[in-house]
Amino acid sequence: MAANALGRHLALAGFMGAGKTTLGERVAQRLRRPFIDLDREIERRTGSTVADLFARGESAFRAVEEEVAADVLAAAEPAVVALGGGAVLSEATRRRLRERAFTVLLEIEPDVAWQRVRDAGRPLAQREEAFRALLDERQPVYDAAAQGRARDLDGIVLAAAGVHVQIGALDLLAELVPGAAPVEIVADANVAGIHGVTAQLALGDRDVATHEVPPGEAAKAIAVLERLWRALRIGRDGTILALGGGCTTDLAGFAAATYMRGVAWVAVPTTLVGQVDAAIGGKTAVDLPGGKNLVGAFHWPTRVVIDAGVLETLPAAERANGMAEVVKTGLLAGEPFWELPEHELVRRCAAYKAAVCLADPHDRGPRTVLNLGHTFAHALEAAAGYELPHGRAVALGLVAALRLSGNDEALAVVSRELAPEPVRVDRDAAWAALARDKKARGRSPRLVLLERSGEPRFGVEVPVAEVRAALDDLIVD
Numbered sequence: 001m002a003a004n005a006l007g008r009h010l011a012l013a014g015f016m017g018a019g020k021t022t023l024g025e026r027v028a029q030r031l032r033r034p035f036i037d038l039d040r041e042i043e044r045r046t047g048s049t050v051a052d053l054f055a056r057g058e059s060a061f062r063a064v065e066e067e068v069a070a071d072v073l074a075a076a077e078p079a080v081v082a083l084g085g086g087a088v089l090s091e092a093t094r095r096r097l098r099e100r101a102f103t104v105l106l107e108i109e110p111d112v113a114w115q116r117v118r119d120a121g122r123p124l125a126q127r128e129e130a131f132r133a134l135l136d137e138r139q140p141v142y143d144a145a146a147q148g149r150a151r152d153l154d155g156i157v158l159a160a161a162g163v164h165v166q167i168g169a170l171d172l173l174a175e176l177v178p179g180a181a182p183v184e185i186v187a188d189a190n191v192a193g194i195h196g197v198t199a200q201l202a203l204g205d206r207d208v209a210t211h212e213v214p215p216g217e218a219a220k221a222i223a224v225l226e227r228l229w230r231a232l233r234i235g236r237d238g239t240i241l242a243l244g245g246g247c248t249t250d251l252a253g254f255a256a257a258t259y260m261r262g263v264a265w266v267a268v269p270t271t272l273v274g275q276v277d278a279a280i281g282g283k284t285a286v287d288l289p290g291g292k293n294l295v296g297a298f299h300w301p302t303r304v305v306i307d308a309g310v311l312e313t314l315p316a317a318e319r320a321n322g323m324a325e326v327v328k329t330g331l332l333a334g335e336p337f338w339e340l341p342e343h344e345l346v347r348r349c350a351a352y353k354a355a356v357c358l359a360d361p362h363d364r365g366p367r368t369v370l371n372l373g374h375t376f377a378h379a380l381e382a383a384a385g386y387e388l389p390h391g392r393a394v395a396l397g398l399v400a401a402l403r404l405s406g407n408d409e410a411l412a413v414v415s416r417e418l419a420p421e422p423v424r425v426d427r428d429a430a431w432a433a434l435a436r437d438k439k440a441r442g443r444s445p446r447l448v449l450l451e452r453s454g455e456p457r458f459g460v461e462v463p464v465a466e467v468r469a470a471l472d473d474l475i476v477d
């Protein structure tokens with residue numbers, strides 16, 4: 001069974017008034033997919049309104065609905081499809097949804113649904129009592145069709161990406177790790193000491209072993225990977241569960257991508273960076289002596305379990321690294337995510353990243369926006385021999401990118417929230433590293449710019465001299 005909407009249609013099911021049509025259109029925009037509202041498509045093809053079709057008898061409407069659903073779901077290009085509230089009553093449509101789509105149930109309180117549709121002239125929303133009874137009657141069918149559940153726009157995106165955000169989710173791993181097969185945990189050695197037992201207890205008898213890996217970047221080494229490959233015992237139906245920060249999820253995800261030509265994996269990020277960024281989107285990698293992330297694979301985790309509760313034990317310096325990505329994400333989205341309470345901030349950022357990655361899973365274009373400021377950050381990190389904390393490097397990188405964008409408002413946010421401080425590194429080494437960066441093509445580096453918050457532009461050619469000057473401004477002698 002599909003675990004996410006990657007490469008398949010994203011179908012929205014749910015009762016009348018849940019917002020399938022309204023939110024479906026917005027989700028499609030975020031995922032850069034075509035949007036099809038099944039009812040509108042039926043009206044377009046038949047030249048009659050849904051109400052008129054109903055007036056000729058519900059069974060006639062259902063027959064047309066089933067036929068149009070089959071057609072829409074047969075299309076090769078993955079779309080967002082808002083179903084009508086009764087479409088999943090058809091056994092044939094449910095089967096086609098399982099084959100061709102990932103179905104998210106949009107949940108709604110009956111009172112709210114009734115208030116929304118009572119005066120809209122919908123054929124099955126004429127009398128409140130009948131409306132409520134119909135929802136009760138259909139609930140089991142909705143539950144059977146649902147592969148994910150949501151209540152709002154971000155919830156739909158998160159479900160579509162297989163990302164589960166909930167405080168206390170760590171205790172629910174047995175339910176949240178798809179399937180029933182054995183699980184091997186790959187954990188950061190520090191995190192294993194703090195949260196490892198909780199994860200093991202939650203998994204119960206599915207937990208077969210825990211492999212500890214070095215904390216931080218040291219985990220992303222070929223030697224560590226080889227040790228892990230040799231130690232793994234699961235078969236091809238098993239699951240690797242990564243418990244730790246972005247370095248742990250990068251390593252464990254790559255192990256999962258390669259072990260036995262690929263096994264399923266679940267990411268349980270325990271750092272702010274991991275929860276808002278690294279664990280989402282299927283990029284996995286290890287480092288070579290020549291550079292970071294030089295060997296890797298796109299291997300989307302079957303689930304990402306985000307429990308903001310585990311951040312309580314996160315050291316302040318690690319939190320600061322994460323805040324740089326939070327500020328970056330908020331600026332990209334055009335919303336002050338950094339002002340939100342932690343759980344909500346994590347959810348909003350995770351949803352932003354999930355949408356961008358679903359729209360461009362293999363990093364062919366739009367996903368590049370996530371690199372805002374990172375071309376500079378990576379150059380400074382390399383010149384500092386990777387001794388510079390990532391958050392500090394990203395804060396400085398944002399300063400450079402935003403200056404080049406002429407975005408003073410966003411610059412003020414970065415100064416206030418991240419207090420970036422210039423670094424002492426070798427200027428020529430930093431420049432050489434920037435020129436080597438994979439985003440630099442030919443002579444003029446291509447950057448992500450953000451003239452207006454919420455409207456990033458990627459692949460923008462910026463004159464070499466301006467880029468060099470922006471980099472130099474981040475460095476003190």
Ligand SMILES: Nc1ncnc2c1ncn2[C@@H]1O[C@H](COP(=O)(O)OP(=O)(O)O)[C@@H](O)[C@H]1O
Nearest residue numbers: 014015016017018019020021022023082116117
């Ligand atoms: N999240 C929401 N908040 C407030 N109103 C909404 C929301 N979603 C939908 N609506 C409104 O509720 C009504 C029903 O929405 P619609 O998208 O047609 O639902 P559905 O397609 O699930 O029946 C519309 O008037 C719409 O504007």
Ligand SMILES: O=C(O)C1=C[C@@H](OP(=O)(O)O)[C@@H](O)[C@H](O)C1
Nearest residue numbers: 015016017039084085086122123
């Ligand atoms: O629940 C239903 O049986 C129906 C829901 C409607 O779509 P919405 O859910 O968008 O209102 C529409 O397909 C038709 O009126 C029947």
Ligand SMILES: [Mg+2]
Nearest residue numbers: 020021039084
């Ligand atoms: Mg609708």
